[in-house]
Amino acid sequence: MAFATAEYKERMRKTKERMESQGIEVLLITDPANMNYLTGYDGWSFYVHQLLVVMIDEDEPIWIGRAMDANCAKLTTWLYRDNIIPYPDGYVQSDTHHPMDFVSDILAQIGQSNRSIGVEMDTYYFTAKCYEQLRKGLPNAGFRDATLLVNWVRLIKSDQEIDYMRKAARLVEKAMQEGMDMIQAGVRECDVAAKILHAQVAGTEQFGGDYPSIMPLIPAGMKTSTPHLTWSDDLFRQGDAVILELTGCYRRYHSPLARTVSIGQPSEQLKALSEIVQEGINACLEGIGPGMPCEAIEEIWLKTIAKSGIVKESRLGYPVGLSYPPDWGEHTASLRKGDKTILQPNMTFHLIPGIWKDDFGFEVSETFRVTEKGCETLADFPRELVIKAEMTENSTAAMKELKQNRAYFS
């Protein structure tokens, strides 16, 4: 397991504290990150329905999932075997048997069917159908929205969690550098993506990496006008700007980082945009400290870039840490107007003042930890717009190396 049992138990205690204050007696946890946070459970089984049952008056949660994943629960959690309850395979993707019918039966059998039940209403893996079946199966239960209940517990990290995020930062530094080194006119996007994935996962001699909750985002040229494109077989072209938004992931903990590269000289407008955005992010990082509300970070940003006329319509950032696909964000606080969440030491955010215009964009980002006095970035990587020189002898050498690379891998 990634943490000592005592740390999981402390997380359980904090979760129950929140359950208590929200009048929830039984909490059904469907977010895989929350399942992992409370028990250590770690497997790519979240594509079928599975959950934890946390009861206010029981020490241990119950894991309910597909039969073939019960051994995964035995191997990766601190739970007693009696608390691992498998459902038969006939409940998988069936139009007659829904896993939540099985869950309702279990809850009835253990005397929980009349209680106040919290469900994660807006979690990817808690579908409309899940809720409908639970309501049918447990007509006497009182349902409450417990979306993000555990996510809020996750907001302040333990030192061990910070250590994992620092390791993730080492991984993203490596992946970012290798990706940047390889980007050149004439290189395929997929080859750069492959190299980045290799670096993210092979990691260092000391430790390897886990799969990232978001795949490498590496839009180029016109495609930088939108942030969430992955890659294709297209070749990078001379004059393209390329945005790299990547993460390292260590034991499911993430440290995202974004940078922008120009293949050859950047346009005047990209250069101007990059300068003002860097001024903005630098001012934010200097100004961030414990005791201030999230929205104050956006105020620093707005004040710094006011002179430029640039408008950023999207939020400036969000908390990160433990996660599973499809997102590395924690979905609680946002760095935007109206968010009064007070920053405290060991909170960790991805600060991402990306700007996407109609035909180009620029990103630079940092994952930072709030410290006792200010903040620190987890990765150590220059923030400047990187300018790759025109094809020279050097880059011809790079192309040769690329060919050797392909030969090695084929």
Add this chain to the structure above:
Amino acid sequence: MAFATAEYKERMRKTKERMESQGIEVLLITDPANMNYLTGYDGWSFYVHQLLVVMIDEDEPIWIGRAMDANCAKLTTWLYRDNIIPYPDGYVQSDTHHPMDFVSDILAQIGQSNRSIGVEMDTYYFTAKCYEQLRKGLPNAGFRDATLLVNWVRLIKSDQEIDYMRKAARLVEKAMQEGMDMIQAGVRECDVAAKILHAQVAGTEQFGGDYPSIMPLIPAGMKTSTPHLTWSDDLFRQGDAVILELTGCYRRYHSPLARTVSIGQPSEQLKALSEIVQEGINACLEGIGPGMPCEAIEEIWLKTIAKSGIVKESRLGYPVGLSYPPDWGEHTASLRKGDKTILQPNMTFHLIPGIWKDDFGFEVSETFRVTEKGCETLADFPRELVIKAEMTENSTAAMKELKQNRAYFS
């Protein structure tokens, strides 16, 4: 775009045909694979709420999503720009504004609020909260469960789709071979995973690969008792069996493949298990043909392995093709008792008779296409349990190569 506009329009026609027969006037599509299938939309933006509105009496669907992803819709779909409707960023992960409130407003504005509306009730990305907000926002609409409506249209592939799956099969052959070649006692799981990911994405000289909807599953030793473990920094050990369940992905089309490797001589029980499972899968592949129901494949399996006393509690397979994380399966038919879906040419399934016991397991699988007369596997890869020799001069050479590999990548 991955297909001609005519193919997308044909898919729309088939979708409307099903809407008609199910009494659905407006279909809200939240499954990213279904969004891609109908419009080409392709971005890692499914971690925020987004959807398509398909109206029975309108030619084109409407895309509604986050503002920063509207350019992604412009770049990747065949939709007119007027049909791409962005919602402001304040709707993202907010406790006061839900994207489905925005969707309800749009539907009301375009006169769709009193209609019969189909929703994908059991799709990952259609949460309980989505449904609750839509019902509040559209009190006069009649909601119907349209889970899998488009997935059923996807069941029979076009020749172009088959071509993409064949390319995905080339990718998985390569990834499987490179993964197997690298597995040895003393090698870290993460290094093998990194090499596999590299092969999946760098692909061949002719084409690269897309990210797989399920990350490489490579449990070893005791961990083979459960199928959905990814990897760690652990070293493979002499005597370990290792299961590799991988896919290639080309333009979001998948061809999964599973094989098992033994590092050194396998145990008698693993050898016996592998032989009977291979006999079973071979018999199935010989027996499969158009016109038979899905459940008949399981009957062949049961008949073949009856003598062994082996019990497989999980289904034998499921359709595959276009998909996004967290699953490569299509969630419609299943190869199991009671499934009367009739096989037809150009249906494609992942046939996976994996057996997981308490302390070990064995997998071998094939992705097959139903042909006019029988079936064909998309990948060409020996099915035998692979036995890696004890550490010899050869494997010492492999370790040296591994070190060079690490030097190259660092």
